[in-house]
Amino acid sequence: MPRQSTAASGAVNPLRALAALVRLTSAPAPKDVDHSAALCRVCAWYLDDAGWTLDGPTHTICDCCGAESGIDDTTPERIIAYRRRWTRGGHVWFDPTRRPAGWSYDEGLPSDTQDRSSAARH
Numbered sequence: 001m002p003r004q005s006t007a008a009s010g011a012v013n014p015l016r017a018l019a020a021l022v023r024l025t026s027a028p029a030p031k032d033v034d035h036s037a038a039l040c041r042v043c044a045w046y047l048d049d050a051g052w053t054l055d056g057p058t059h060t061i062c063d064c065c066g067a068e069s070g071i072d073d074t075t076p077e078r079i080i081a082y083r084r085r086w087t088r089g090g091h092v093w094f095d096p097t098r099r100p101a102g103w104s105y106d107e108g109l110p111s112d113t114q115d116r117s118s119a120a121r122h
Contacts, residue, residue, distance in 0.1 A: 040065060041073035042082050066094030 038050035045064035051057065057070020065086045067073055072082045086092075091105040 040067055041069070041079050042067040042086065061094065063095040063098035064093055065091075 038047050038052065039045065040047055040051065040062040043062060043065040045062055047060050047062060047069075049058055049060045051060045051062075051069030051073065057074075059071070060069045061067070065082070067082050067086075073079050087105075093099045
């Protein structure tokens, strides 16, 4: 069970909320990836190692978009900016050897990723 915030204001941590949203709306995990691994906050790809733990970022680099946890996903604005750059660049895989055969951006990511970015303003 996640550790509860001790903040008196009761404010929700936006990064935790974003991670939960991505997990709830993401596409099924590829068969060759550990289903218990965390998701990339930028592209929703399943990471080999959790990008964040209760102790903070692990600096895991996403095989799909190349985002580094703790660097490229520290604020909603950074996540959106990185995702936009990656999208404008044509969704090129950081590690093409890990790209599943037949993978496409439209099928590999949640269908509402772009809508969430602009409308929800994580």
